[in-house]
Amino acid sequence: xxxxxxxxxxxxxxxxxxxxxxxxxxxxxxxxxxxxxxxxxxxxxxxxxxxxxxxxxxxxxxxxxxxxxxxxxxxxxxxxxxxxxxxxxxxxxxxxxxxxxxxxxxxxxxxxxxxxxxxxxxxxxxxxxxxxxxxxxxxxxxxxxxxxxxxxxxxxxxxxxxxxxxxxxxxxxxxxxxxxxxxxxxxxxxxxxxxxxxxxxxxxxxxxxxxxxxxxxxxxxxxxxxxxxxxxxxxxxxxxxxxxxxxxxxxxxxxxxxxxxxxxxxxxxxxxxxxxxxxxxxxxxxxxxxxxxxxxxxxxxxxxxxxxxxxxxxxx
Ligand code: SAH
Numbered sequence: 001x002x003x004x005x006x007x008x009x010x011x012x013x014x015x016x017x018x019x020x021x022x023x024x025x026x027x028x029x030x031x032x033x034x035x036x037x038x039x040x041x042x043x044x045x046x047x048x049x050x051x052x053x054x055x056x057x058x059x060x061x062x063x064x065x066x067x068x069x070x071x072x073x074x075x076x077x078x079x080x081x082x083x084x085x086x087x088x089x090x091x092x093x094x095x096x097x098x099x100x101x102x103x104x105x106x107x108x109x110x111x112x113x114x115x116x117x118x119x120x121x122x123x124x125x126x127x128x129x130x131x132x133x134x135x136x137x138x139x140x141x142x143x144x145x146x147x148x149x150x151x152x153x154x155x156x157x158x159x160x161x162x163x164x165x166x167x168x169x170x171x172x173x174x175x176x177x178x179x180x181x182x183x184x185x186x187x188x189x190x191x192x193x194x195x196x197x198x199x200x201x202x203x204x205x206x207x208x209x210x211x212x213x214x215x216x217x218x219x220x221x222x223x224x225x226x227x228x229x230x231x232x233x234x235x236x237x238x239x240x241x242x243x244x245x246x247x248x249x250x251x252x253x254x255x256x257x258x259x260x261x262x263x264x265x266x267x268x269x270x271x272x273x274x275x276x277x278x279x280x281x282x283x284x285x286x287x288x289x290x291x292x293x294x295x296x297x298x299x300x301x302x303x304x305x306x307x308x309x310x311x312x313x314x315x316x
Pocket of ligand 1: 197
């Protein structure tokens with residue numbers, strides 16, 4: 001079939017429309033890799049056509065003068081610019097994913113900081129209600145906590161594990177505020193693990209001010225970064241109740257929570273303990289080792305009101 005010059009213009013339009021449609025279809029395709037691939041392939045095809053003045057449409061040969069080629073080249077430029085847009089779009093999609101991930105991480109970090117502040121400023125009962133009403137919050141808290149642990153120069157739990165490894169294997173240990181209960185997996189002694197939420201069968205859910213343990217049952221009570229909230233006196237009264245006389249109270253806390261660790265130690269002693277060792281040699285953390293020497297005072301007015309500053313994490 002012979003095609004005249006005027007018709008060639010029309011054909012160009014048809015060709016361009018067909019290509020536009022093809023790219024629009026690709027725009028709707030969610031698979032960005034495919035967009036990238038198809039645009040490269042199309043460019044290659046176009047390069048191959050650069051030198052030729054012959055085209056085949058529906059099996060018919062079309063012969064075009066050079067002037068028409070110039071028009072065709074202009075159209076090709078338009079198509080190329082469309083392709084560039086596709087590529088730009090593709091690029092934005094990739095960085096969009098990264099942005100989404102960054103935003104999600106920020107959101108998680110913000111949730112962690114929020115929950116952390118709540119735990120440090122609530123009573124054990126309120127903290128328990130918070131996590132019971134939203135068990136996912138506990139998971140979010142512990143993911144954030146594990147991120148923090150990685151940033152510390154020492155994991156305080158390692159220091160406590162080392163101490164317990166030197167103790168008799170027959171000891172019964174209470175891990176108060178155990179988190180996911182890692183201590184139990186790292187020492188040969190029998191460990192009862194307590195936290196507000198139970199993440200496994202080995203962790204018993206309770207407010208550690210009131211554990212299900214009988215009195216004078218355990219040899220060691222561990223509070224590794226667990227003295228959160230406003231009930232510190234209640235927590236350590238419970239430690240006194242569950243410990244045998246002579247039993248060990250091990251406390252690890254962030255040093256910035258203390259005005260003076262000696263003052264804190266003196267107050268704890270008023271609950272029926274005697275300070276055996278205060279280890280301030282580690283960065284970031286203080287480690288206290290007390291022994292239970294007697295029952296706490298019966299009169300409420302004789303009890304100290306233990307407080308520590310909350311350990312709040314900064315926004316990064
Ligand atoms: N001891 C663990 C976890 C420290 S995070 C470790 O060193 O890895 C502090 C934990 O104390 C949290 O899991 C928090 O839920 C728990 N906690 C805080 N207040 C509590 C309470 N009143 N009763 C039981 N657990 C408590």
